[in-house]
Amino acid sequence: MMIILQIILLIITAPLLSGLITKIKNNLRMRKGQSVLQPYYNLAKLFFKDEVISETASWIFRVTPFVVLSSTLVVGILIPVFIFTSPVHQMGDFLVIVFIFALGRFFLALSALDTGSSFGGMGASREMFISSLVEPALCMVIFAVSLQFGSTDISAFSSMHVISVSSVVAALALFLITIAETSRIPVDNQETHLELTMVHEAMVLEYSGRSLALIEMASYIKQMILFFLIAQLIFPIGLPVGNFAQILPWVLWYLIRIGIIAVLVALVEVSVAKMRLFRVADFLGFAFVLGVVATVCAILGV
Amino acid sequence: MLYFLPQKLFLFDSLSLFFLVVILIVSLPSLVYSFGYLKGDYSAAKIFLAQVLLLAFVLFMALIVSVRNCLIFLVFWEIMSLVSYFLVIFDTKHARSIQAGLIYIVMTHIGTAFIIAAFMILHNHAHSFDFFAIKNACLAMPSQTKNIVFLLFLIGFGTKAGIVPLHIWLPYAHPQAPSHISSIMSGVMIKTAIYGIIRFVMFILGVNSSWWGVLILILAVITCLVGIIYALMERDIKRLLAYSSVENIGIILLGVGLSMFFISLNLPYLAVFSLIAGLYHLVNHAIFKGLLFLCAGSVYKATGTRDIEKLGGLIKKMPQTSAYFLLGAMAISALPPLNGFVSEWLTLQAFFLGAFNVIGGSKLFLGICAAMLALTSGLAAACFVKAFGVTFLAKPKSHYAESAKEVALSMRIGMLILAVLIVIFGLAAALIIKLLAKVSGSALSIDISNMSFCLNNFTLFPQMAKNVYLSTPLLALWLIILGITGFAIYRIFGRGKLTIYKTWDCGYYKLDSRNEYTATAFSKPFRIAFSFFLLPYRKTQKIRESFYHIKSFTYETRTTKIFKKYIYDPVLAMVLKAAMFMRRIQPGSIHLYLGYIFITLLLLLIFMRQF
Numbered sequence: 069m070m071i072i073l074q075i076i077l078l079i080i081t082a083p084l085l086s087g088l089i090t091k092i093k094n095n096l097r098m099r100k101g102q103s104v105l106q107p108y109y110n111l112a113k114l115f116f117k118d119e120v121i122s123e124t125a126s127w128i129f130r131v132t133p134f135v136v137l138s139s140t141l142v143v144g145i146l147i148p149v150f151i152f153t154s155p156v157h158q159m160g161d162f163l164v165i166v167f168i169f170a171l172g173r174f175f176l177a178l179s180a181l182d183t184g185s186s187f188g189g190m191g192a193s194r195e196m197f198i199s200s201l202v203e204p205a206l207c208m209v210i211f212a213v214s215l216q217f218g219s220t221d222i223s224a225f226s227s228m229h230v231i232s233v234s235s236v237v238a239a240l241a242l243f244l245i246t247i248a249e250t251s252r253i254p255v256d257n258q259e260t261h262l263e264l265t266m267v268h269e270a271m272v273l274e275y276s277g278r279s280l281a282l283i284e285m286a287s288y289i290k291q292m293i294l295f296f297l298i299a300q301l302i303f304p305i306g307l308p309v310g311n312f313a314q315i316l317p318w319v320l321w322y323l324i325r326i327g328i329i330a331v332l333v334a335l336v337e338v339s340v341a342k343m344r345l346f347r348v349a350d351f352l353g354f355a356f357v358l359g360v361v362a363t364v365c366a367i368l369g370v
Numbered sequence: 371m372l373y374f375l376p377q378k379l380f381l382f383d384s385l386s387l388f389f390l391v392v393i394l395i396v397s398l399p400s401l402v403y404s405f406g407y408l409k410g411d412y413s414a415a416k417i418f419l420a421q422v423l424l425l426a427f428v429l430f431m432a433l434i435v436s437v438r439n440c441l442i443f444l445v446f447w448e449i450m451s452l453v454s455y456f457l458v459i460f461d462t463k464h465a466r467s468i469q470a471g472l473i474y475i476v477m478t479h480i481g482t483a484f485i486i487a488a489f490m491i492l493h494n495h496a497h498s499f500d501f502f503a504i505k506n507a508c509l510a511m512p513s514q515t516k517n518i519v520f521l522l523f524l525i526g527f528g529t530k531a532g533i534v535p536l537h538i539w540l541p542y543a544h545p546q547a548p549s550h551i552s553s554i555m556s557g558v559m560i561k562t563a564i565y566g567i568i569r570f571v572m573f574i575l576g577v578n579s580s581w582w583g584v585l586i587l588i589l590a591v592i593t594c595l596v597g598i599i600y601a602l603m604e605r606d607i608k609r610l611l612a613y614s615s616v617e618n619i620g621i622i623l624l625g626v627g628l629s630m631f632f633i634s635l636n637l638p639y640l641a642v643f644s645l646i647a648g649l650y651h652l653v654n655h656a657i658f659k660g661l662l663f664l665c666a667g668s669v670y671k672a673t674g675t676r677d678i679e680k681l682g683g684l685i686k687k688m689p690q691t692s693a694y695f696l697l698g699a700m701a702i703s704a705l706p707p708l709n710g711f712v713s714e715w716l717t718l719q720a721f722f723l724g725a726f727n728v729i730g731g732s733k734l735f736l737g738i739c740a741a742m743l744a745l746t747s748g749l750a751a752a753c754f755v756k757a758f759g760v761t762f763l764a765k766p767k768s769h770y771a772e773s774a775k776e777v778a779l780s781m782r783i784g785m786l787i788l789a790v791l792i793v794i795f796g797l798a799a800a801l802i803i804k805l806l807a808k809v810s811g812s813a814l815s816i817d818i819s820n821m822s823f824c825l826n827n828f829t830l831f832p833q834m835a836k837n838v839y840l841s842t843p844l845l846a847l848w849l850i851i852l853g854i855t856g857f858a859i860y861r862i863f864g865r866g867k868l869t870i871y872k873t874w875d876c877g878y879y880k881l882d883s884r885n886e887y888t889a890t891a892f893s894k895p896f897r898i899a900f901s902f903f904l905l906p907y908r909k910t911q912k913i914r915e916s917f918y919h920i921k922s923f924t925y926e927t928r929t930t931k932i933f934k935k936y937i938y939d940p941v942l943a944m945v946l947k948a949a950m951f952m953r954r955i956q957p958g959s960i961h962l963y964l965g966y967i968f969i970t971l972l973l974l975l976i977f978m979r980q981f
Contacts, residue, residue: 168712197752
């Protein structure tokens, strides 16, 4: 029951996050900007629009939206956001999340190659490049965090109550990873459709209508999950035991924490320039080094 | 007649049985596949020869893993190498086969020489070639000798397994053999070397000090990364798979090395657990690499080329082959809920569990090894997106691909069996781990009766870990449920109509397969990011008709194989130089030769006077 509530809350709040970041960015740039609810309008618009599928595409192109959505939602039911222990926690641990995200990405990259468009190939190549460099950094972060608990259990991670140097450094590394994974400046840019720079947008360029809506939805949820993980590292407040009376303040507290991360991301996005693709290796290398530092801190017990 | 044979010749403990199963699991589908594959391309006599060689190959691999005498082991090992040499040069039409065969046979004999040296040292101590006699003698062996024997075995078996930098023969030999043989060579033959390491180093010799495990871990990490980076650069589909075998041997060795490391630290549970992870990946790799090689063979059979830049669009021409390749690619990229995912998760978990139980700097070492494994799996995913995407998706890039047709039934059956096994080994992980625990326990001589690795028949639960579970059936179930939910929402609430139209072409109206992204382009970011290792070479040439109009443009790029260039080529040059030098004493003059004989005779006579 609670797990369904969690999924619904995730789905409902996820687009808001993107809207919020865009709004903050626009305001920082002295623009009025679109409404915070714009992502919802976009999703609704896309969902009821006609869809065009390339004649070159095969069944891979058609199943990809569902694979991407379902893999993201599986992570959504696996991690405890509003509930203490997921009823399906026997399904996997923290490491599994990395592999499940890889499943969606694998299919997205294949579907990009499927249409035979150069943009798709470019996007797929870049996405796989970035994501393969993300993996060691992410593994290091998980390693540092789980060293503190002696377990890769997700509930243990979510139930921590103390803040340590190690978790702050790990959160910083995770922040860099999140920027790369959610295609934000300086790694990628969601706002532009310029051939030379786009990564994620190039991959989904051939999608339209309902399929695009599902893929967009999946990337909103993925962003939400990654933000939640960062929030849990820097603001380590335990989870409610799980009755309905406690859930409302918890949701509020959750939104506030996510909001703070959103402000940080927006600040980063307006203050740095997008970097060359090949510099991303250095960027993620730095995230990896931060992960190592977090591990060293965890070993030293600080 | 067989008076020289020892009394007890065979040994069927669980380790041997496990390897027998691995051998059969890949060989039988390959045998089924070979009927369709060989038909048409070769004469009847040659097909018969191929089948006889195949059976001999499988038989001798089976004998290798089941004998209990070093000398007999060595004889079978040598026969296996020779039979596989004949299979590598089976396509005598191509000059490349002969060259590949030569590299293979030289490297494999270098390896065998080291194994012989190790056996001689062991025999010197045990005065017997029997495994158990040696095992007993090893208890009293000085640790210095043990270290030397370990290194000899590591080099000897490492050559067969393809540990970097001894991998040099693998990308030549494996692709050159007929595809069903490649699948057995990559899937099984290189695993006999892992059997050798487990049997002789872990079972007989016994792990002596912790640097053994650390050395293997470091070599394994290097092997993983080098293998997959080379695979990413490759555009010949079978060479790509061969390099990926190098990578997977690295992952298997991570499990084996970790197990040795834990034995030396006296952590029996973790030692068993790590070896389970290694063995699980071993059988998984046998299955999916076997499948991928069979698929690559089908593509070759249907199109006549192995160059993926010339393929494309095969998913529509060969739907079944492409579905099998996709499944294999997903498994090798460690995507849930398939088998590759389970074994990589186990290996990672072994690193994490190890790190929780060791102290100080070792934690960091294990963490960084785990991160490198994660990098490898990320790169593997990229590599197989490339391999599948460029080969099977989009439009055909040449007439080879345009005229492709689905392959014969026997070939599809061969692939189907392995594809089903991939799913089974993914979903029935808990059951398989229970079996592997026994194998692992017996190989390490550790009692596993009070160790548990599974919660029930569906869920993995490493006893030492706190609340860590993995249930692939549950994961598969939820992926399907949520996917169907997504599909239902899509169908029920979606209103708009579906149009099939051309890919967006920026208003150019002439989009064809030449506009597609190529494999070389796909791997470009990796080529640049790893340029310190790959040393890419790039040449562009424009031929202009006028200042404004370029008539043609050529682009050439290749990477430098640094191991070949900086290790093997200099050594080879030295050998050749020495041979040239030695040639001077053999000028072809009969008088000189008579002189040699006379001098030899004199020397011998002088020598014999001492007795």
